[in-house]
Amino acid sequence: MTTNSRIIFNEMPHGLPNPKTALIVDDTQSIDLDNVPLQGGILVKALAFSLDPYMRNRMRPVEIQGDIDAFALGETITGFSVAVVLRSETPLIQAGQHVYGFMHANALGMKGLSLQVLDNKYNLPWRYYVGILGMTGQTAYYGLKDISNPKPGETLYISAACGAVGHMVVQLAKAQGLKVIASCGSDQKVSLVKSLGADHVFNYKTANTAAELRMHGPIDIYFDNVGGPTLEAAIDNVACNARIVICGMVSQYNLGTDKTYGIRNLWLLNRYRAKMEGLVVIDWADKYLDEFHDVVPRDLAAGKLKYLEHVYNGMERVGEALVDLLIGNNVGKSVLVLEDGV
Numbered sequence: 001m002t003t004n005s006r007i008i009f010n011e012m013p014h015g016l017p018n019p020k021t022a023l024i025v026d027d028t029q030s031i032d033l034d035n036v037p038l039q040g041g042i043l044v045k046a047l048a049f050s051l052d053p054y055m056r057n058r059m060r061p062v063e064i065q066g067d068i069d070a071f072a073l074g075e076t077i078t079g080f081s082v083a084v085v086l087r088s089e090t091p092l093i094q095a096g097q098h099v100y101g102f103m104h105a106n107a108l109g110m111k112g113l114s115l116q117v118l119d120n121k122y123n124l125p126w127r128y129y130v131g132i133l134g135m136t137g138q139t140a141y142y143g144l145k146d147i148s149n150p151k152p153g154e155t156l157y158i159s160a161a162c163g164a165v166g167h168m169v170v171q172l173a174k175a176q177g178l179k180v181i182a183s184c185g186s187d188q189k190v191s192l193v194k195s196l197g198a199d200h201v202f203n204y205k206t207a208n209t210a211a212e213l214r215m216h217g218p219i220d221i222y223f224d225n226v227g228g229p230t231l232e233a234a235i236d237n238v239a240c241n242a243r244i245v246i247c248g249m250v251s252q253y254n255l256g257t258d259k260t261y262g263i264r265n266l267w268l269l270n271r272y273r274a275k276m277e278g279l280v281v282i283d284w285a286d287k288y289l290d291e292f293h294d295v296v297p298r299d300l301a302a303g304k305l306k307y308l309e310h311v312y313n314g315m316e317r318v319g320e321a322l323v324d325l326l327i328g329n330n331v332g333k334s335v336l337v338l339e340d341g342v
């Protein structure tokens, strides 16, 4: 029998989760790798697990509706993983292949067939598939398509610009001939984002966002990762016919629903004929996933795209990694790596 570690949702947070107790690792389960019944599916070993801000929204009582299921207290959490296939009972997937998709956070597990078999033709590290080549890369890529509708010479503002989605948006926007204004939460991140080609980068903790946008705007596209007063400052500085992409509102996730920030200047959307639209990554996969798979691995392998990632080695670092994301201690995509060298 082999120990089958898993990540459990252990404690309902009020405000910021406790990094030591909200998510914990349980080592009490084991699995017989050779004989566990697969029922026509596959047996996989997890290699890397994605940590994402939306996980904070899943830490709520299951009775409260949300756009994605709540984590059940005491149960294994789910998220995006990349895994290697150990055994297969289907001709569609062979042992030794790698798969990506939404999985339980178990070291080892039996899976159905809704996973994507990876064709890693540029031989990139497998863990990249939970980051720039997975959901967060896709979010940036899709968000810069129809909703942003960018035209060369326009000005885009991106918040949380040194994060998983943000640093990809910076690079894609520059490649499309946009002027990029970017904000992030430390001077180290400012330097990194400048090195990716952004035209003007500021530390929103030490600069005044509205003043920066007044000076370097107006903004044709705002790619909103943080919400709250930053969104309000962006609306104050939109150009005529601006597009605001509501991707996420990480500044609000640890506040109770009664404490979220009320945006006060929505009327300006009328004055400036601006539009604001929600982006949900899965909605755009049918249209752009094939193109994404053609373009992004190729550009990454060729060095045209740079990837910033924050690797946490070992399942037991999950709580720390999630909280880092929520307070800005991560630099780039947060990834929990479960096996050396993947």
Ligand code: NDP
Residues within 6 Å of the ligand: 052, 053, 054, 135, 136, 139, 160, 161, 162, 163, 164, 165, 166, 183, 184, 185, 186, 189, 225, 226, 246, 247, 248, 249, 250, 251, 252, 279, 280, 281, 282, 324, 325, 326, 327, 328, 329, 330, 331, 332, 333, 334
């Ligand atoms: P990041 O890697 O960007 O990590 C989150 C970052 O948010 C932190 O590093 C921190 O950066 C910033 N942050 C945290 N708290 C605050 C705050 N109070 N004010 C401003 N910034 C803050 O995460 P992702 O790239 O994975 O996600 C970015 C956003 O995109 C999130 O809102 C997420 O929910 C959303 N998202 C939406 C998807 C969709 O389909 N709509 C899919 C994927 C992500 P800093 O140091 O700069 O403060």
